[in-house]
Amino acid sequence: MTTSIAPERRLAIGQQVEEIVARTPVYDIHTHLFDPAFGELCLWGIDELLVYHYLVAETFRQVRLPYEAFWTLEKRRQAELVWETLFLNSSPVSEACRGVLTTLNLLGLEVKQRDLPALRQWFSRWQAPDFLSRCLAVANVEAICMTNSPFDPAERRTWASGFARDERFTAALRIDPLLVSWPETARTLATEGYVESAELGEMTLSGVRRFLDTWTKRIQAQYLMVSLPPAFVFPNDGADGRLIERVVLPHCRDHGLPFALMLGAKRAVNPALRLAGDGVGQCHLQVVENLCVQFPDNQFLVTVLSRENQHELCVLARKFRNLHVFGCWWFTNIPHLIEDITRMRLELLGLSFTAQHSDARVLDQILYKWQHSRQIISRVLTDKYVDLAATGWETAPAEMQRDARELLGGAFRRFCRR
Numbered sequence: 085m086t087t088s089i090a091p092e093r094r095l096a097i098g099q100q101v102e103e104i105v106a107r108t109p110v111y112d113i114h115t116h117l118f119d120p121a122f123g124e125l126c127l128w129g130i131d132e133l134l135v136y137h138y139l140v141a142e143t144f145r146q147v148r149l150p151y152e153a154f155w156t157l158e159k160r161r162q163a164e165l166v167w168e169t170l171f172l173n174s175s176p177v178s179e180a181c182r183g184v185l186t187t188l189n190l191l192g193l194e195v196k197q198r199d200l201p202a203l204r205q206w207f208s209r210w211q212a213p214d215f216l217s218r219c220l221a222v223a224n225v226e227a228i229c230m231t232n233s234p235f236d237p238a239e240r241r242t243w244a245s246g247f248a249r250d251e252r253f254t255a256a257l258r259i260d261p262l263l264v265s266w267p268e269t270a271r272t273l274a275t276e277g278y279v280e281s282a283e284l285g286e287m288t289l290s291g292v293r294r295f296l297d298t299w300t301k302r303i304q305a306q307y308l309m310v311s312l313p314p315a316f317v318f319p320n321d322g323a324d325g326r327l328i329e330r331v332v333l334p335h336c337r338d339h340g341l342p343f344a345l346m347l348g349a350k351r352a353v354n355p356a357l358r359l360a361g362d363g364v365g366q367c368h369l370q371v372v373e374n375l376c377v378q379f380p381d382n383q384f385l386v387t388v389l390s391r392e393n394q395h396e397l398c399v400l401a402r403k404f405r406n407l408h409v410f411g412c413w414w415f416t417n418i419p420h421l422i423e424d425i426t427r428m429r430l431e432l433l434g435l436s437f438t439a440q441h442s443d444a445r446v447l448d449q450i451l452y453k454w455q456h457s458r459q460i461i462s463r464v465l466t467d468k469y470v471d472l473a474a475t476g477w478e479t480a481p482a483e484m485q486r487d488a489r490e491l492l493g494g495a496f497r498r499f500c501r502r
């Protein structure tokens with residue numbers, strides 16, 4: 085017999101869940117943020133918020149300015165153009181625009197003034213370390229995983245010079261160039277003495293393995309990661325297929341690290357938009373099935389960019405415990421899709437997934453990304469607890485807290501410890 089739940093009871097459950105989810109600290113498992121030791125790579129402030137590539141893409145839809153003319157502008161001027169176009173000449177209803185306003189609001193600023201110079205002045209009073217602590221506190225984020233490229237000269241300088249790690253930042257080893265542009269990458273590895281040629285013989289394979297060893301240890305990587313295009317298939321006889329099978333997966337097994345696959349990003353659909361020019365396509369999830377079946381001793385973290393791939397991915401995760409689904413990535417990080425995807429995951433996977441990652445590139449963005457996602461996660465969890473209550477099953481606050489921890493980093497940590 086199911087009971088119907090009185091509206092007051094539903095409201096009380098909702099409030100309780102909202103409080104618990106807000107109080108639960110997050111481990112933000114995929115971002116493009118950096119430990120402050122990386123200096124200029126560590127982005128924050130109003131101008132950086134405004135030139136976020138999500139907003140740049142939206143601005144180009146409204147202005148007639150040639151793409152190249154935009155890129156020659158100084159960052160301040162670019163930010164002003166985005167502000168005028170998306171916030172003053174139109175209502176900022178898109179998720180990326182709303183995000184700027186949520187962020188400013190959470191920092192205690194009056195958004196209704198629409199006063200960019202005043203906003204700039206407010207930010208100019210901050211120093212990076214204090215601002216970092218403020219953002220982490222307001223967003224209730226306890227740890228941030230960076231995306232670290234061993235191929236990026238700017239990053240390499242900091243790793244090479246050595247620095248005291250800020251414990252709130254963890255690292256992930258990003259290896260896209262190794263898999264998506266092997267011939268060029270082989271040349272880079274050759275100049276560093278890891279390989280002699282691009283020919284994938286035993287010598288080269290063990291050289292690449294040494295390269296991954298060095299970097300995994302240097303940055304204390306929590307996982308290896310790559311983003312692959314929709315057309316990617318595995319297994320395959322190309323360099324990417326062989327490198328994954330012969331180097332990346334054995335390396336991950338030896339180090340006990342998951343391999344994260346972010347699938348479905350179509351790079352440079354419109355190259356003139358630069359970072360804002362990537363698109364989406366459905367990926368072949370047979371890839372994930374093949375990996376999980378053929379490499380049961382490896383662990384895979386997977387997120388997919390296409391909405392159409394989400395259900396199939398969930399079903400796969402029911403079949404393979406070496407597969408952990410995470411986040412609502414990039415174009416799926418919008419309220420109605422987060423809600424849909426989170427609901428579906430809870431219904432198919434229970435609490436054994438990571439509900440969200442911020443993908444923040446600008447520190448301040450963690451405020452809005454987590455505020456918006458927490459609201460939705462709370463709403464979906466509330467519905468689930470109400471459904472349970474209708475059967476007579478009462479969920480205690482401590483149990484709700486345990487569940488929220490799972491979704492916001494706990495399930496990920498356990499998966500990584502396996």
Ligand code: RAT
Binds near residue numbers: 311349443
């Ligand atoms: O969400 C983003 O900012 C994208 O540009 C990408 O960084 C994507 O998340 C990725 O990691 O490839």
Ligand code: ZN
Binds near residue numbers: 116
């Ligand atoms: Zn990313």
